[in-house]
Amino acid sequence: MKINKVEISKFRSIEKGEFNLTNLNAIVGQNNSGKSGIMRALNSFFNPNLELRFYNDGTNLFSTSYSVPRIIISFSNISQNSIFINYLINDIVKIKQEYNKKRKKLDYSILDVNKKYKVLTDDELKSLHTEIQFVLIPSERGLINNLENETGVLRNLFDKFFLENYSQRDTLTPKVKKAFEYFKDKALKKVSKGIESKYLAKRGFEITIDSKYPLSYELFINDLAIKISEGDRFFKLEECGSGIQSLVAISVYKYLAELSHSNFIIGIEEPEINLHPQAQKELIYSLVEESNNNDIQIVFTTHSTVLIDQLEHSDIILIRKIDCVKRKFKSIIKQLSNTFWDDYNLDKLKYNKFHRFRNSDFFFANHILVTESPVDSEVIRNLLLKDRINIEKNGVSVLELGGITSLKYAFYLIKELALPKTFVVDKDFFLPYSNGKKSTSRDSNGFFKYKDTFKSTKLIPELLPIKAKRDLIEKYFFSNHTKSLQLTPDFDLICMNYNLEMDLLSTSNGKNLTYSYLNIDEENRNSNYLFENRDERIKDLDVLLNIINNSEKRNLPYSMRYIIKRFENLK
Structure with missing residues (x-):
């Protein structure tokens, strides 16, 4: 399941616009022209919980009138076992997201074979967000290391990995417990007795130092971070250039897609940050190579002519701002x-x-x-x-x-x-x-x-x-x-x-x-x-x-x- 076409109306500065997505697309335009609006529209469709508050506070609304923010995405490459296979029209499935202002909710509907939209069932909506996922990689790539947050990328990756590999029998937790018992026997008991000996033992109290959480393999996860080695030197990911961070992020999401058995659309904000021209060329060649795989689509915003010079002009999405009566400006989307x-x-x-x-x-x-x-x-x-x-x-x-x-x-x-x-x-x-x-x-x-x-x-x-x-x-x-x-x-x-x-x-x-x-x-x-x-x-x-x-x-x-x-x- 892949995105074929995106239609956006009454969303942020975009009154009405559409574009096609291939395996690799660049969103270009001047500063504050509305490039992030396209990314946030995709984020709204695939990650509604992350965008709902921006509808409720008016950020995602084109104007304060009764106009309805709407995002329609056409999907191709629908597998035979997909729940959406019966909605195919000319090999395309079309799903619409609309913001309901009264209920302050995002509603989904699908175009049926009679060419009328019907509300998605809970199972269909769950399947949509399972079969294809959108991930927005911000300009601050270091966020990929976030494991303490339950929605962090690496946390999600490890959850999928352990579910895939150890769902039937957890062989790691007993080993973690055994290692902790050794640590407890050799150190924690002695420290506990040392504390007791000062005042508490005379008063009949005993001290025990133990783990404050149930022991399992997750004991290790929260302290993990990605490091990059070059020769005999190691660097934290956030210390590396944004080009390396982007490639690591793409690799993580590709592996996550493999474990999740779903397709991923990866959105990257300005991957060229802090990269010299030659490094930018190496980056875009890497992105082209990655996007040639059928399980991933990549779309990125950029101000770099070095990057877009390597793309077909039909793969470039141009967004420009023009004067607007209803608001200070509006964005128009153009694509060959x-x-x-x-x-x-x-x-x-x-x-x-x-x-x-x-x-x-x-x-x-x-x-x-x-x-x-x-x-x-x-x-x-x-x-x-x-x-x-x-x-x-x-x-x-x-x-x-x-x-x-x-x-x-x-x-x-x-x-x-x-x-x-x-x-x-x-x-x-x-x-x-x-x-x-x-x-x-x-x-x-x-x-x-x-x-x-x-x-x-x-x-x-x-x-x-x-x-x-x-x-x-x-x-x-x-x-x-x-x-x-x-x-x-x-x-x-x-x-x-x-x-x-x-x-x-x-x-x-x-x-x-x-x-x-x-x-x-x-x-x-x-x-x-x-x-x-x-x-x-x-x-x-x-x-x-x-x-x-x-x-x-x-x-x-x-x-x-x-x-x-x-x-x-x-x-």
Whole structure:
């Protein structure tokens, strides 16, 4: 029995949201976005006694209105001997938990074959919490050593172990009693007599020192703790890094799952705490390996791009906060579907090649700036810095395409995750060159010439989905690019008049700065010479930054001024 899908409504900051669980999932988002809300929803469903008081005091409620907090979980991999086998609908069992405000109780119901919810019986509820269990491992991993608490992890593990191995005949307790009798005979009796001899024996009293509890193997349990050895050195678990603590915790719960004959879902809060990047990579590889076993699912919250870079994007659950009328903010949950690549006709291998091992900080950003190349990114970054706009300080993440053919991967990813963004692209993405290729499509000054109609690509209508405005932009791209710049920001898009370097060299100021910087002879000081004889050099970052750093805003081309305007409004 495994979790297939989770639906949450009116719980904490989550008004309504859903996500799928695979064997290993990461919950990502900015601070205070609601990541812990997902963990607490799972904890509520599987460990209701731990969460009930947070419903009663209002912590787990979305608002103070009559809305009902509800968690619905769909389960797959139902065994033939499960009590829920008769509730299968398309190989899925769906169980709902709702908070009853009047009775201050959490109620469970199950979707039957007539597609109506019926209340779970006591036996069914007991079976639910036996067949599959959720354990939340907090950021303080040392709690796993807690044996004195009857709900402690190790205490639970030993109870299961002894029940499994010694339920028929307790062979350990007699040995414990024998050892204690030896201790009593050799030490306790002598200490007792020593105390007696002072005053009490003369008054007819005898002293006996004995165990205050019935003797059994449990005598040893409360003083046990996990230690980690490395060479000839031993460390207490709480003294180890959180990565080791996480792996030990997972191992304990996996063994507990084996003894309990049930499946475990393990939730880990920020497993990367106190781990350097290489250790984080080792940790995520270990988590991937562990999650490949069928008896365990792992879900963790994280702020680490190192961890999520190793996962499929469909295994990442993004949670973001937005403004809300009923409360200060609400959380929205986004996740790529399993059919994401088929839905948009994307090559998954090429998609992974583009995104895998790239910096994934855009998952945590306030806004994403998408550029065609690293040079474009650096030019725009410096352009904005000159205007006192620090994009990193404002939570803007830069995603570099490494070529315009990758735009579709970034576009559909950002679209599905509903992330705020700005695309900065060259005109040749939209319009074909007038003569079919760059070299023969230039005017008398060396600038590119284009045809007057859009390329017939599927992505253009999706980037510009309003047909009336799309038709206007198509017209203005060819005849009056400045007017197009008044329209494209409505679609989170800024298009160069030509391309970034050619736009910067389209002004007299830009050309003159470049002539001087490159020591161009007087007779060659024309744009044709730059574009045909220095075509590679004018693309270099230092050349472009020379223009940016030595130009007033009024001397920049309109495309650059609109980029500044766009990010001024985001501050």
